[in-house]
Amino acid sequence: MSIKPRVFLVDDQADVLKALSRLLCSAEFEVMTFESAQDFLDSGNADALGCLVLDLSMPGITGLALQKILTLRASVLPIVFLTGYGDIDIGVAAMKLGAVDFLTKPVDGDKLIAAVRTAIEKNRQANLRRAELDDIHQRLVSLTAREREVLALVVDGKLNKQAADALGTVEKTIKVHRARVMKKMKVKSLAELVRLASRAGVPSSDFDR
Amino acid sequence: MDDASPFKFRPHDLGVRQWLAILVVGCILPLSGMAAFLIFNFYQHEQIRLISNAIQQAHAISAEVDRDIVRTEAALQVLATSSSFVNADFSAFYPQATKALQSMRADSIVVVDITGQLLLSTSRPFGKALPKLTTAPLLERIQKTGQPGVSDLYIGPLVNRFIYTVTVPIKHNEITQMLLSASSTPAPLFNILNEKKFPASWRVSVVDSSGTIVARTHDMEKFLGRKIKPVSLQKIRTAYEGSFRSENLSGVSMMNVYSRSPTTQWTIVMGIPFDEMTEGLRYTLYWLIVVTIVALSAGLVFAWFVGGNIAQSIIALIQSATVIGSDDILPIPYLHFREANQLGRALQDTSNKLWQSQISLREKDLQLTQAAEAVKLGIWIFDFAENKIWASDQWRVLFCFSGVETIEIGAVLSRIHPDDLVAVRQTVMTLTPPNLEYDIEYRLQLPEGGIRWIASRGRIDYASAGHALRIRAVSFDITLRKQAELDLQQKKIEIIHLSRVVMLGELSGALAHELNQPLTSILSNAQAAQRFLAKDDVDLNEVRDILQDIVDEDKRAGEVIRRLRGLLTSGEIQAQSVDVNYLVSEVGKLLRSDLITQGVELHMECAADLKRINADPVQLQQVMINLIMNACDAIKTGKGFGRRIVVRTGFYDADNAEVAVIDQGAGIAPGNLEKIFGAFYTTKENGMGLGLSICRNIIEANGGRIWAENDPGHGASFHFCLPLCSDETP
Numbered sequence: 026m027s028i029k030p031r032v033f034l035v036d037d038q039a040d041v042l043k044a045l046s047r048l049l050c051s052a053e054f055e056v057m058t059f060e061s062a063q064d065f066l067d068s069g070n071a072d073a074l075g076c077l078v079l080d081l082s083m084p085g086i087t088g089l090a091l092q093k094i095l096t097l098r099a100s101v102l103p104i105v106f107l108t109g110y111g112d113i114d115i116g117v118a119a120m121k122l123g124a125v126d127f128l129t130k131p132v133d134g135d136k137l138i139a140a141v142r143t144a145i146e147k148n149r150q151a152n153l154r155r156a157e158l159d160d161i162h163q164r165l166v167s168l169t170a171r172e173r174e175v176l177a178l179v180v181d182g183k184l185n186k187q188a189a190d191a192l193g194t195v196e197k198t199i200k201v202h203r204a205r206v207m208k209k210m211k212v213k214s215l216a217e218l219v220r221l222a223s224r225a226g227v228p229s230s231d232f233d234r
Numbered sequence: 235m236d237d238a239s240p241f242k243f244r245p246h247d248l249g250v251r252q253w254l255a256i257l258v259v260g261c262i263l264p265l266s267g268m269a270a271f272l273i274f275n276f277y278q279h280e281q282i283r284l285i286s287n288a289i290q291q292a293h294a295i296s297a298e299v300d301r302d303i304v305r306t307e308a309a310l311q312v313l314a315t316s317s318s319f320v321n322a323d324f325s326a327f328y329p330q331a332t333k334a335l336q337s338m339r340a341d342s343i344v345v346v347d348i349t350g351q352l353l354l355s356t357s358r359p360f361g362k363a364l365p366k367l368t369t370a371p372l373l374e375r376i377q378k379t380g381q382p383g384v385s386d387l388y389i390g391p392l393v394n395r396f397i398y399t400v401t402v403p404i405k406h407n408e409i410t411q412m413l414l415s416a417s418s419t420p421a422p423l424f425n426i427l428n429e430k431k432f433p434a435s436w437r438v439s440v441v442d443s444s445g446t447i448v449a450r451t452h453d454m455e456k457f458l459g460r461k462i463k464p465v466s467l468q469k470i471r472t473a474y475e476g477s478f479r480s481e482n483l484s485g486v487s488m489m490n491v492y493s494r495s496p497t498t499q500w501t502i503v504m505g506i507p508f509d510e511m512t513e514g515l516r517y518t519l520y521w522l523i524v525v526t527i528v529a530l531s532a533g534l535v536f537a538w539f540v541g542g543n544i545a546q547s548i549i550a551l552i553q554s555a556t557v558i559g560s561d562d563i564l565p566i567p568y569l570h571f572r573e574a575n576q577l578g579r580a581l582q583d584t585s586n587k588l589w590q591s592q593i594s595l596r597e598k599d600l601q602l603t604q605a606a607e608a609v610k611l612g613i614w615i616f617d618f619a620e621n622k623i624w625a626s627d628q629w630r631v632l633f634c635f636s637g638v639e640t641i642e643i644g645a646v647l648s649r650i651h652p653d654d655l656v657a658v659r660q661t662v663m664t665l666t667p668p669n670l671e672y673d674i675e676y677r678l679q680l681p682e683g684g685i686r687w688i689a690s691r692g693r694i695d696y697a698s699a700g701h702a703l704r705i706r707a708v709s710f711d712i713t714l715r716k717q718a719e720l721d722l723q724q725k726k727i728e729i730i731h732l733s734r735v736v737m738l739g740e741l742s743g744a745l746a747h748e749l750n751q752p753l754t755s756i757l758s759n760a761q762a763a764q765r766f767l768a769k770d771d772v773d774l775n776e777v778r779d780i781l782q783d784i785v786d787e788d789k790r791a792g793e794v795i796r797r798l799r800g801l802l803t804s805g806e807i808q809a810q811s812v813d814v815n816y817l818v819s820e821v822g823k824l825l826r827s828d829l830i831t832q833g834v835e836l837h838m839e840c841a842a843d844l845k846r847i848n849a850d851p852v853q854l855q856q857v858m859i860n861l862i863m864n865a866c867d868a869i870k871t872g873k874g875f876g877r878r879i880v881v882r883t884g885f886y887d888a889d890n891a892e893v894a895v896i897d898q899g900a901g902i903a904p905g906n907l908e909k910i911f912g913a914f915y916t917t918k919e920n921g922m923g924l925g926l927s928i929c930r931n932i933i934e935a936n937g938g939r940i941w942a943e944n945d946p947g948h949g950a951s952f953h954f955c956l957p958l959c960s961d962e963t964p
Contacts, residue, residue: 039788041754043783047759047780048758051766083830105633107754132757
């Protein structure tokens with residue numbers, strides 16, 4: 026990937042922002058600073074590469090609120106939280122929502138840099154995973170409704186005959202559909218198809234009824 | 235004795251006896267004087283009547299003498315018609331004359347011619363040669379007037395003794411040829427006088443026209459022919475009758491009454507001894523004096539006796555009166571008169587009542603004393619005029635005076651703590667009607683060391699003239715109470731401090747965060763610098779900037795600590811000139827993190843021209859923090875109207891600054907607007923209910939007022955006002 030990952034620094038205290046920015050710059054990170062959560066949201070970097078170093082308590086939109094907003098927006102930008110005082114409840118909540126780390130101010134430079142590295146790495150992987158999923162989804166989208174029904178039943182481990190019974194058709198038709206699904210999903214084996222389907226989270230419960 | 239008493243006692247006042255004596259003398263002497271005057275007046279009238287009677291008597295005698303002379307004159311006139319005178323043959327006349335003499339009261343009849351030659355005298359035999367008269371007093375007068383007359387007394391040339399003659403002229407052709415006289419001794423006149431039976435002391439005389447005594451009732455021989463005193467003669471000649479006073483020839487003081495005959499010019503002089511005339515008067519006056527003296531003596535004796543009785547009774551009553559009220563029954567001896575006995579009974583009644591009231595008074599006094607002792611109340615009275623202090627035993631104990639020593643006002647003042655003395659003096663000395671009562675608390679410096687707090691309540695009595703008479707006061711020991719008050723004050727301060735510490739404890743997280751910010755900056759900057767320095771190409775400018783930032787951030791951390799330490803200090807209230815706006819901004823800085831954490835926005839609206847106030851800045855910040863934190867709680871428990879707190883400063887009025895903390899919470903139930911400032915009143919789950927109570931204590935201790943209001947929209951506002959600094963010095 027050609028774009029260098031960036032560290033987005035959000036803290037309401039300009040001095041702190043400046044100091045942290047210096048620290049991260051010294052570790053050769055590319056740093057963007059924002060004095061409030063709103064500024065960050067307005068900058069449109071929610072889906073950018075890199076990570077977010079976020080002060081927990083800020084006027085207006087707090088750190089946690091920003092995390093929720095980003096989650097809702099399906100952002101994969103990993104977050105390293107900084108807090109003035111170790112509030113465990115908030116920390117747990119933040120971690121549940123997928124925060125990479127939760128550091129207490131004053132934060133040790135090495136720890137912060139390590140956390141940021143981890144976060145960036147996580148972001149990189151997440152981005153890769155997301156690219157893969159996008160690919161699978163694109164393949165799934167190319168399936169017809171009937172093919173998707175067949176896919177679900179096959180992934181569920183049903184035999185062709187069983188699938189034909191379930192769909193009220195004949196085994197031969199099912200076979201045709203199955204071959205077409207295999208082709209569209211670009212897989213060579215049933216096992217590979219099942220793996221893709223599970224990664225894409227294709228539901229199968231509909232047919233259990 | 236009170237000098238205002240109207241009763242004046244003079245030792246020389248007269249007693250009852252003296253006054254009664256004056257009464258007696260005053261009654262009797264004027265009466266006697268009046269009686270004497272009347273008696274004197276009466277006697278004077280008597281005297282006048284006597285004199286006028288005497289004059290009439292004299293007049294009667296004079297008339298009788300005149301009659302006698304006229305009779306003789308008439309007889310002589312008859313004789314003068316005798317023819318003997320025509321032919322000058324007296325031989326026939328002689329017997330005629332002798333015969334006529336018998337019927338006349340005369341001794342002899344003589345005929346004299348106009349030359350004075352005796353022609354005939356019946357005292358001589360007829361024909362005997364007769365001498366020529368050497369003195370013929372009447373001769374000339376009768377020759378001149380041609381009228382008969384009476385001579386004065388003279389010594390007859392023939393008889394050689396005192397005689398007087400009655401003479402008629404014998405005229406021929408209207409010319410007096412001869413004189414016919416009848417001479418007589420004064421004896422017949424004497425008889426006339428004696429016939430009248432005058433009182434023996436009276437002296438009655440017949441005096442002829444020349445003042446010669448012709449006849450006299452007494453000592454005829456001695457006085458015959460003697461002239462009366464020229465003074466008397468002169469008086470006699472002034473009128474035909476009258477009276478005058480003189481000494482007679484014997485040297486006796488006489489009242490003379492006279493009557494002069496107009497025909498003969500002879501005068502009857504009646505001498506009444508003056509003593510005799512005034513004797514009755516004198517006698518009566520003597521009696522009057524005697525009676526007066528007797529009456530006076532009796533009156534005085536009676537006055538002495540009665541006055542003695544009265545005085546005795548009064549003295550007995552006085553003696554009783556001096557012991558009035560000293561016993562159940564007042565002993566009163568028998569008194570000499572009714573009113574005194576009535577007074578005695580009244581005194582007895584009064585004494586009995588006094589005795590009763592004294593008993594109840596003693597009882598009350600005892601109760602009062604016991605009550606005063608029980609509550610350790612000292613009573614004292616200061617008399618301005620006598621400069622004396624009376625004090626109860628308890629008071630002496632309080633002020634450390636022994637039970638017997640005389641207390642001087644200076645000694646009392648010297649025991650008052652020097653710091654309180656001026657205030658005490660001012661309080662007491664500036665009292666003027668109608669504010670006469672005072673109530674002060676002060677300290678005593680005990681002689682054995684230590685301090686005693688005294689509360690004194692007193693009252694000044696003023697005389698009607700306007701000068702202070704006395705102070706009455708009660709004093710009691712309030713040391714324990716004062717100690718408790720001081721302890722309470724100390725406790726209050728401690729509670730305020732403690733609550734501040736607790737409050738800061740609640741804020742500790744936020745405060746730590748606040749401190750963390752600069753520390754974070756410092757650490758990050760420092761580590762960044764280390765990293766920069768580890769590189770090959772060191773950007774020194776960058777490092778310099780970093781170091782500068784580190785210094786700034788360190789200062790910021792110091793500021794946070796300073797703020798915190800300021801709030802954690804304990805101690806008494808130290809009022810000073812304070813900039814309210816500065817304090818508000820400081821509080822804002824302190825609470826910044828906490829407010830952020832709570833998601834509350836703090837908005838400040840400070841009046842730029844607000845003057846400084848006089849207050850303790852630490853406590854004031856405490857109040858502000860408390861109010862802002864309350865506002866945060868209100869917002870949290872409110873229904874989410876808004877998350878904004880406004881702190882507004884401004885002028886309450888010309889003399890007071892106002893600070894308001896306005897929230898957007900649920901507001902306060904209208905009935906609770908006052909209650910919320912009470913201790914242990916809370917609407918919070920975990921609240922102690924002390925925050926606002928402490929706020930109120932602080933604001934009131936700083937001379938201000940705190941109150942709450944519900945805002946018309948929603949939310950509540952808390953306000954407090956504090957006095958502005960009077961001077962403009964910052």
